[in-house]
Amino acid sequence: MAEHIDATALDEAVRFTSDLIRIDTTNRGQGEGVERPAAEYVAERLAEAGLDPVLLEKAPGRTNVVARVSGTDPGADALLVHGHLDVVPADPAEWSVHPFSGEIADGVVWGRGAVDMKDSDAMVLAVVRAWARAGVRPRRDIVLAFTADEEDTAQFGSGYLVASRPELFDGCTEAIGESGAFTFHPGDGRRFYPVAAGERGTAWLTLTATGRAGHGSKINRTNAVTRLAAAVNRIGEHTWPVRLSPTVRAALTELATLYDLPLPDLDAPDPEALAAGVDDLLARLGPAAALLAPTVRNSANPTMLDAGYKVNVIPGSATAHVDGRVVPGGDEEFTTTLDRLTGPDVAWDYLHHEIPLQAPVDAPVFAVMREALLHFDPDAHVIPYCMSGGTDAKQFSRLGVTGYGFMPLRLPEGFDYQAMFHGVDERVPVDALHFGTRVLDRALRAL
Structure with a gap:
């Protein structure tokens, strides 16, 4: 298979990553975020490649971009390629460089979103633009989706698209998105590329304890704070x-x-x-x-506590939040265990609940992704893995789309990819972007 990634595409993958980082799309949750400037940037790059991108919003500023690349086989199922435009917050005081500078220095692109996941958005843009210049078309239709709100509940992003515009994804049976096919160095000279074929489900919980309010100087055996603290401790100490x-x-x-x-x-x-x-x-x-x-x-980590308003007043209620994650097939166990651990004096409910995912590792699509990686790094090992967190693939699965995590990066030893996610000094090597662009081109044309 001839390669169609030229020097322009490699340069664009780097430049687009930097440009997108400089567009602050911080998602603070509770509906607070603006992705529109990044969405407009993406739409302009797609239109320059002869595509017809559509911008869609559930609320002002919470913008998604969807476009379709026509394949050569009209009878083939379509492939969805998705990436999100929002990022988590970053405090400039904690960073070596400004998190929204998009600085390129010493062979590295710096900034929030460098790996999560504006780099992937940029590589996808670079690939489809290279195809347009070379007159290349993939075998099957490829639907491109650049989404809002992935870093919160996806209600303004993939959740909105799936519920309101499912026809945009007609024919899509499989999808690739974040975050697999990165180099993992186990420290023994081997190189692994874990390709995601599953995700744990999301189970963010609110715990509420009630009791008898009263004076802090009085003995109180129905203290809501005590009840909540006991339940939180049981959850935190539980071995699943x-x-x-x-x-x-x-x-x-x-x-x-x-x-x-x-x-x-x-x-x-x-x-x-x-x-x-x-x-x-x-x-x-x-x-x-x-x-x-x-x-x-499964796992359940207490993360937030809230109770009381004055040191000498026993409150009548207390709340906590727990970040729960559920393996495929583990939902029933999770709920029955939480019922037991919280006990009779603490109620719990889902703050946000998303299903776990499972994709076949013996499917042809996995074999294609493996081949594309090994073509450019033949001494490596490609292995399947399940993501501990979740992505927009959960939402798209409601349309019957089977999702994989495949956004390739070849990373040097000592580069802690996982620590870059939501971490300080997030960055991505330029060489990794070049590698990923080439692998994506090969895989997308073969899938």
Whole structure:
């Protein structure tokens, strides 16, 4: 397969990343965010490539862009390629460079969104523009979606698009989005490219304890704060049982083979034996276990507390928030466990609830992504993995679209990709953008 990525495309991938970073699209939650300037920038770049982008908003400023690239096979299913335009907040005082500078220095592009995920948006733009210059078309229709509000609830972004404009995604059966196909260095000379074929579900919770309000000097056995604190402690200290999705099973099997380690009985009927076997394998895998450890279990982390208004007043209620994540197939266990851990004196409800996802790792689309990565890095290993968090793929799954995380970056050893997400001094190497643009071009034309 001939490559159609020229020097212009490589330069554009870098320049577009920098330009998009300089457009502050901070999403502070609760509906506070403005993606429109970035959406207009993307739409202009797509229109220059001869496409017909559509800008869509649920609320002023919360703008999405959708465009379709026509394929050569009108009978083929369409492919969705999606990326979000919003970013999480960044405090300039904590950064080495201003987080919205988009500075390019020493072979690195700096700023909020450099890996999450304006770099990916830029690479996609660079690829489709290179196709337009070369007169190249993909085999199947490719729908491009650049969304708002992914960093919060997606109600202004992919959630709105799926509910209000599903016809824009007609024919789409599979999708690629964040955040897989990055280089993971386990420290032993190997290079892994984890391609996401699943996501844990989102279960953000509100806990509410009620009790008898009163004077802080009086004994109070129905203290709402005490009740809440006890429930929060139980949740925080709980050890969840191992629950393996097909993706995680496949990843454990591949890594055990690569490291020549015995594979435990992944179908062990005894939960304690299963947990012991999996935890032992993870320990033997060393740094490589970081790809899997967050996704072999459900999790629930208390993150926020709110109670009272004066030190000598016992409040009648107290609230907490918990960030819960649920493995594919783990929903029932999650709810029954939370009922038990909160107890009779604390109520809980979902603040935000999204389903877990599972995609087949033996599908042709996964094989194509593997081939594209190995074509440009033949000594590496491509493995499936399940994302510990969530993406817009959850929303698009409601249209029957199977989602994968595939936004390639070849990263140098010592570059902590995961720490860049929502972290200080977020940045991406220029070489990584060049690699990702080439891999995306090859994969998208073969899918």
